[in-house]
Amino acid sequence: MKRRKFIKDTASFASLTFLPSAVWARTRNAKLRTAHIGVGGMGGADLKSISSHSMVEVTALCDVDANRLADAKKLHAHASTFADYRKLFDEIGKNIDAVIVSTPDHTHAPASLLAMEMDKPVYCQKPLTHHVTEARAVRKMAEEKGLVTQMGIQIHSFKEYRSAVQLIQDGIIGKVHTVRAWSPKNWGYNGAAPVGSDPVPDYLDWNLWLGTAPKRNYKDKVYHPGQWRKLLDYGCGTLGDMGVHIFDTPYTALALDVPKTVKTKCRKPTGFGHPEKNTVTYEFPGTAYTTDTLKWVWYDGPEAPKMHRDLKLPNGDQLPEQGAMFIGKKGRLLLPHWAFPKLIVGKKYESVSYPELEEVDHYHQFVDACMGKTETSAPFSYAARLTEAILLGVVANRFPNKKLHWNNASSSFAETEPNALLGGTYRAF
Known part of the structure; x- marks a missing residue:
């Protein structure tokens, strides 16, 4: 293929410079021609949401699973289909205007970087990347090329969530000194790596599924679908999956960058799976909305979170299954996952006047931004920093009970x- 040099070493992108990206140059009435890499599971949801925009024309579909690709093709009969995203770019790259990446985490950066190398705006699912070095490389390329980007x-x-951001920044609980966030989901595996191999299903291209990841024998129901x-x-475990969602609002509201330190409490590393139960404690530099430093504690896995006085609710109420608690000098703000925040002062709930905000479609915002009508709210310049903070905790899981000190510069x-775990070696495939 023409464009595979990126596979050799992700870090090489950090030293590249680029000419400014071409702006949207087609006629005002032309539709945005999209290519979708990964069309099953979340990729199917992304495809449905992006294509629901009246100005989108689905031009290409790509998936290593032929069954999922066939299902997507039924909905977009005129789209070209591919198993290999590199062939997609080589054969019809000139005929697409934007790319949606909805693959497993380890393929996010390789596919996004290749798309951006061709000056394509990119919508990439969360977490933005699988490695810290990739997050920095993706951000650098997007910014230097001036591309429209959005993390999913x-x-x-x-x-x-936008209401919570405004309330915190308006000072409803004063300067925040601690955030506690949690999810009881278990995207971890404490067992050993499987032995032996199973026949690869005829509908799956296992080599392309592995992509840049190390070569490994196929085992049924271990990797695809879902368990990766x-x-x-x-993948990045529960922290990389739900953590990105639940960290996002406090991270935005408090105008955070990357942490100074990170320490985890979990089982010893196995070299194969993420821990099933995990507590991560971050220390962030202070901002205009926090005290001099901010303590951030994340809990995941069965029975999360561990109970703490910061998390006790009035009237003996139970915590929401997933969410975050801001603890400030004047009170606390509880942000359940998928619900409006609740103000707690002392031992009582207090009424909240929520700001009047317009509805925003995250997917359509990306399409409109590609067409020069608006800007995205989660561009890679933001998403990469959030992802880096998350991934530093994922790295720290391999060194339980040891405080790690991060140098942002x-x-x-x-x-x-x-430091050996901040990046990875890409396999040629």
């Missing part, structure tokens, strides 16, 4: 050993 973190645009989130080579830990 749909709740970022929901009124409930639990495994180090392909040098993109490295003060401790030597974890």
Whole structure:
């Protein structure tokens, strides 16, 4: 293929410079021609939502699973189909205007970087990347090329979460000193790597599914579909999945960057799966909305969160299954996952006057931005920083009970050993 040099070393992107991106140059009435990489599961939902925009023309569909590709083709009969996203770009790259990446995490950066190398705006599912080095490379390329980008973190645009951002920044609970966030989901696996192999289904291209990840034998029901989130080579565990959603609003509201330190409490690393239960404690530099430093504690896995006085609710109420609690000098703000925030002062709930906000469609916002009508709210310049913070916790899971010190300027830990896990070697496939 013509455009595969990126596979050799992700870090090489950090030193590249680019000419400014071409702007939307087609006629005002022309539709945005989209290519969708990954069309099953969340990819199917992304395809449905992007294509619901009246100015979108689905031009290409790509998936390593022929069954999922066939289902998507039924809905978009005129779209070209591919198993390999590299062939898509080589054969019809000139005929597409924007790319949607909805693959397992380990393919997010390779596909997005290749699309952006061709000056294509990119909508990429969360977490933005699988490795910290990829997050920095993706951000650098998007910014230097001036491309429209959006991370697929749909709740970022929901009124409930935008209301919480405004309330916090308006000082409803004063300066915030602690955030506690949680999800009881278990995207972890404490067992050993499987042995042996199973026949690869005739509908699945296993080599393309692995992509840049290390070569591994296929095992039925271990990797595809769905279970990859639990495994180090392909996903980012519960922290990388639900953590991105639940971190997003506090991260935005408090105008955070990347943390100074991170420490985890979990089982010893196995070299294959993410931990099933996990507590991560971050320390962030202070901002205009926090005290001098901010403590952030994340809990995941069965029975999360561990109870703490910061999380006790009035009237003996139960915590929502997933959510975040802001603890400030004047009170607390509870933000349930998918609900409006609740103000707690002392031991009582207090009424809240929510700001009047317009509805925003996160997907349509991306399409409109590609056509020069608006800007995206979760561009890679933002998404990469949020993802980096999350991924530093994922790295720290391999060093339980050890505080790691992050240097934002040098993109490295003060401790030597974890720096080897900030990136990965891409397999030629």
